[in-house]
Amino acid sequence: MDDIKILVVDDEERMRKLVHDFLARKGYAVVEAEDGEKALEVFFEQKGISLIILDVMMPKVDGWEVVKEIRQYSKVPIIMLTAKGEESDELNGFKLGVDDYMPKPFSPKVLMARVDALLKRYNVVNQSILEAGGIVIDKSAHTVKIDGKEVELPFKEFELLTYFVENQGIALSREKILNNVWNYDYFGDARTIDTHVKKLRSKMGQKGDYIRTVWGIGYKFEVE
16 A cells, blocks of 8 residues: 555654554554644655545644635645644534544554545555546556547647546646746746647547636636
Protein backbone atom coordinates (compact mmCIF):
# COMPACT_ATOMS: atom_id res chain seq x y z
CA MET A 1 0.00 0.00 0.00
CA ASP A 2 3.02 2.27 -0.28
CA ASP A 3 1.30 3.98 -3.20
CA ILE A 4 -1.35 5.30 -0.78
CA LYS A 5 0.01 8.54 0.65
CA ILE A 6 -1.32 9.98 3.92
CA LEU A 7 -0.61 13.50 5.20
CA VAL A 8 -0.25 13.76 8.99
CA VAL A 9 -0.55 17.29 10.40
CA ASP A 10 0.15 18.06 14.07
CA ASP A 11 2.35 20.61 15.84
CA GLU A 12 3.41 17.96 18.38
CA GLU A 13 6.35 16.00 17.00
CA ARG A 14 5.65 13.11 19.40
CA MET A 15 2.09 12.78 18.08
CA ARG A 16 3.24 12.91 14.44
CA LYS A 17 5.78 10.18 15.11
CA LEU A 18 3.22 7.98 16.86
CA VAL A 19 0.73 8.21 13.98
CA HIS A 20 3.50 7.97 11.37
CA ASP A 21 4.87 4.76 12.87
CA PHE A 22 1.47 3.05 12.99
CA LEU A 23 0.66 4.06 9.39
CA ALA A 24 4.09 2.99 8.12
CA ARG A 25 3.69 -0.35 9.88
CA LYS A 26 0.55 -0.94 7.81
CA GLY A 27 2.39 -0.11 4.61
CA TYR A 28 1.15 3.42 3.97
CA ALA A 29 3.43 6.17 2.66
CA VAL A 30 3.42 9.09 5.10
CA VAL A 31 4.24 12.78 4.72
CA GLU A 32 4.18 15.21 7.64
CA ALA A 33 3.51 18.88 8.38
CA GLU A 34 4.03 20.69 11.69
CA ASP A 35 1.45 23.45 11.19
CA GLY A 36 -1.50 24.42 9.00
CA GLU A 37 0.53 26.62 6.68
CA LYS A 38 2.96 23.81 5.93
CA ALA A 39 0.04 21.37 5.52
CA LEU A 40 -1.47 23.46 2.71
CA GLU A 41 1.94 23.82 1.08
CA VAL A 42 2.54 20.05 1.15
CA PHE A 43 -0.98 19.18 0.01
CA PHE A 44 -0.88 21.39 -3.08
CA GLU A 45 2.76 20.62 -3.93
CA GLN A 46 2.60 16.84 -3.67
CA LYS A 47 0.37 14.80 -5.92
CA GLY A 48 -1.67 11.85 -4.76
CA ILE A 49 -2.47 12.61 -1.11
CA SER A 50 -5.13 9.95 -0.39
CA LEU A 51 -6.13 10.98 3.15
CA ILE A 52 -5.33 13.69 5.71
CA ILE A 53 -5.08 13.28 9.49
CA LEU A 54 -5.33 16.82 10.81
CA ASP A 55 -5.01 18.41 14.25
CA VAL A 56 -7.30 21.36 15.07
CA MET A 57 -5.19 23.57 17.32
CA MET A 58 -2.01 24.56 15.48
CA PRO A 59 0.13 27.68 15.03
CA LYS A 60 0.00 29.94 11.94
CA VAL A 61 -3.10 28.34 10.38
CA ASP A 62 -5.47 26.19 12.42
CA GLY A 63 -7.11 22.94 11.29
CA TRP A 64 -10.46 24.56 10.50
CA GLU A 65 -8.86 26.97 8.03
CA VAL A 66 -6.91 24.12 6.43
CA VAL A 67 -10.15 22.20 5.86
CA LYS A 68 -11.89 25.27 4.40
CA GLU A 69 -9.06 25.83 1.91
CA ILE A 70 -8.69 22.20 0.85
CA ARG A 71 -12.45 21.69 0.47
CA GLN A 72 -12.51 24.39 -2.21
CA TYR A 73 -10.45 22.13 -4.44
CA SER A 74 -10.58 18.55 -3.19
CA LYS A 75 -12.82 15.92 -1.61
CA VAL A 76 -9.86 14.06 -0.09
CA PRO A 77 -10.92 12.20 3.11
CA ILE A 78 -10.04 14.11 6.30
CA ILE A 79 -9.87 12.86 9.89
CA MET A 80 -9.70 15.64 12.50
CA LEU A 81 -7.80 15.23 15.78
CA THR A 82 -8.49 17.52 18.72
CA ALA A 83 -7.82 17.80 22.43
CA LYS A 84 -11.38 19.04 22.83
CA GLY A 85 -14.26 16.61 23.11
CA GLU A 86 -17.01 19.19 22.75
CA GLU A 87 -19.99 18.37 20.55
CA SER A 88 -19.87 21.84 18.97
CA ASP A 89 -16.36 21.17 17.63
CA GLU A 90 -17.44 17.87 16.16
CA LEU A 91 -20.49 19.43 14.50
CA ASN A 92 -18.34 22.26 13.13
CA GLY A 93 -15.95 19.72 11.65
CA PHE A 94 -18.68 17.81 9.84
CA LYS A 95 -20.22 21.09 8.62
CA LEU A 96 -16.91 22.02 7.00
CA GLY A 97 -16.65 18.64 5.28
CA VAL A 98 -14.58 16.56 7.71
CA ASP A 99 -15.18 12.81 7.26
CA ASP A 100 -14.31 11.61 10.75
CA TYR A 101 -13.38 13.07 14.12
CA MET A 102 -11.26 11.74 16.99
CA PRO A 103 -10.74 13.52 20.32
CA LYS A 104 -7.35 13.14 22.01
CA PRO A 105 -6.20 10.96 23.64
CA PHE A 106 -7.14 8.20 21.23
CA SER A 107 -6.24 4.60 20.54
CA PRO A 108 -3.84 4.37 17.58
CA LYS A 109 -5.44 1.04 16.67
CA VAL A 110 -8.88 2.67 16.48
CA LEU A 111 -7.42 5.48 14.35
CA MET A 112 -5.92 2.92 11.96
CA ALA A 113 -9.28 1.15 11.71
CA ARG A 114 -10.94 4.44 10.80
CA VAL A 115 -8.23 5.18 8.23
CA ASP A 116 -8.81 1.79 6.60
CA ALA A 117 -12.59 2.29 6.65
CA LEU A 118 -12.37 5.74 5.02
CA LEU A 119 -9.98 4.57 2.31
CA LYS A 120 -12.28 1.64 1.58
CA ARG A 121 -15.34 3.92 1.50
CA TYR A 122 -13.64 6.23 -0.98
CA ASN A 123 -12.33 3.26 -2.97
CA VAL A 124 -8.82 4.70 -2.74
CA VAL A 125 -7.24 1.25 -2.86
CA ASN A 126 -8.50 0.83 -6.42
CA GLN A 127 -8.01 4.41 -7.52
CA SER A 128 -5.75 3.47 -10.45
CA ILE A 129 -9.01 3.08 -12.40
CA LEU A 130 -11.20 6.18 -12.68
CA GLU A 131 -14.65 6.17 -14.27
CA ALA A 132 -17.03 9.04 -15.03
CA GLY A 133 -19.81 9.36 -17.58
CA GLY A 134 -18.50 6.77 -20.01
CA ILE A 135 -14.87 7.82 -19.54
CA VAL A 136 -12.51 5.18 -18.12
CA ILE A 137 -8.98 6.20 -17.12
CA ASP A 138 -6.39 3.57 -16.24
CA LYS A 139 -3.68 5.52 -14.46
CA SER A 140 -1.32 2.53 -14.29
CA ALA A 141 -1.57 1.67 -18.00
CA HIS A 142 -1.84 5.35 -18.92
CA THR A 143 -4.86 4.75 -21.17
CA VAL A 144 -8.19 6.47 -21.70
CA LYS A 145 -11.34 4.91 -23.13
CA ILE A 146 -14.46 6.86 -24.01
CA ASP A 147 -17.58 4.75 -24.51
CA GLY A 148 -15.31 1.72 -24.90
CA LYS A 149 -13.07 3.28 -27.57
CA GLU A 150 -9.45 4.05 -26.71
CA VAL A 151 -8.43 7.69 -27.15
CA GLU A 152 -4.78 8.63 -27.61
CA LEU A 153 -3.76 11.56 -25.40
CA PRO A 154 -0.35 13.21 -24.98
CA PHE A 155 1.05 13.10 -21.45
CA LYS A 156 -0.14 16.53 -20.28
CA GLU A 157 -3.63 16.09 -21.70
CA PHE A 158 -3.84 12.72 -19.94
CA GLU A 159 -2.72 14.32 -16.66
CA LEU A 160 -5.18 17.17 -17.15
CA LEU A 161 -8.14 14.85 -17.76
CA THR A 162 -7.15 12.71 -14.78
CA TYR A 163 -7.01 15.79 -12.55
CA PHE A 164 -10.45 16.91 -13.75
CA VAL A 165 -12.03 13.49 -13.13
CA GLU A 166 -10.44 13.21 -9.68
CA ASN A 167 -11.96 16.58 -8.77
CA GLN A 168 -15.45 16.22 -10.20
CA GLY A 169 -17.87 19.00 -9.35
CA ILE A 170 -15.17 21.32 -8.00
CA ALA A 171 -14.45 24.69 -9.62
CA LEU A 172 -10.71 24.68 -10.30
CA SER A 173 -8.82 27.91 -10.86
CA ARG A 174 -6.21 28.05 -13.61
CA GLU A 175 -3.58 28.59 -10.93
CA LYS A 176 -4.54 25.38 -9.09
CA ILE A 177 -4.62 23.40 -12.34
CA LEU A 178 -1.22 24.76 -13.28
CA ASN A 179 0.24 23.96 -9.86
CA ASN A 180 -1.14 20.42 -9.77
CA VAL A 181 -0.72 19.32 -13.39
CA TRP A 182 2.33 21.31 -14.41
CA ASN A 183 3.74 21.61 -10.86
CA TYR A 184 5.16 24.66 -9.12
CA ASP A 185 8.34 24.64 -11.15
CA TYR A 186 6.47 25.67 -14.31
CA PHE A 187 6.82 29.37 -15.06
CA GLY A 188 4.85 29.60 -18.29
CA ASP A 189 1.64 31.47 -19.00
CA ALA A 190 -1.52 30.08 -17.39
CA ARG A 191 -3.19 30.44 -20.79
CA THR A 192 -1.44 27.23 -21.78
CA ILE A 193 -4.23 25.53 -19.79
CA ASP A 194 -6.86 26.99 -22.12
CA THR A 195 -4.95 25.61 -25.11
CA HIS A 196 -4.72 22.13 -23.60
CA VAL A 197 -8.39 22.16 -22.55
CA LYS A 198 -9.42 23.09 -26.10
CA LYS A 199 -7.40 20.20 -27.57
CA LEU A 200 -8.65 17.80 -24.90
CA ARG A 201 -12.29 18.70 -25.49
CA SER A 202 -11.95 18.14 -29.23
CA LYS A 203 -10.54 14.63 -28.69
CA MET A 204 -13.31 13.76 -26.23
CA GLY A 205 -16.11 14.43 -28.71
CA GLN A 206 -19.44 15.07 -27.00
CA LYS A 207 -17.87 14.17 -23.66
CA GLY A 208 -15.79 17.32 -24.00
CA ASP A 209 -18.85 19.20 -22.72
CA TYR A 210 -18.15 17.67 -19.30
CA ILE A 211 -15.29 20.17 -18.98
CA ARG A 212 -17.16 23.37 -18.32
CA THR A 213 -15.73 26.86 -18.27
CA VAL A 214 -16.32 28.71 -15.00
CA TRP A 215 -16.06 32.35 -15.98
CA GLY A 216 -13.61 34.35 -13.91
CA ILE A 217 -12.22 31.21 -12.24
CA GLY A 218 -11.22 28.36 -14.54
CA TYR A 219 -12.88 25.02 -15.21
CA LYS A 220 -15.11 22.39 -13.65
CA PHE A 221 -15.53 18.74 -14.69
CA GLU A 222 -19.16 17.75 -14.27
CA VAL A 223 -21.01 14.78 -15.73
CA GLU A 224 -24.52 15.60 -16.88
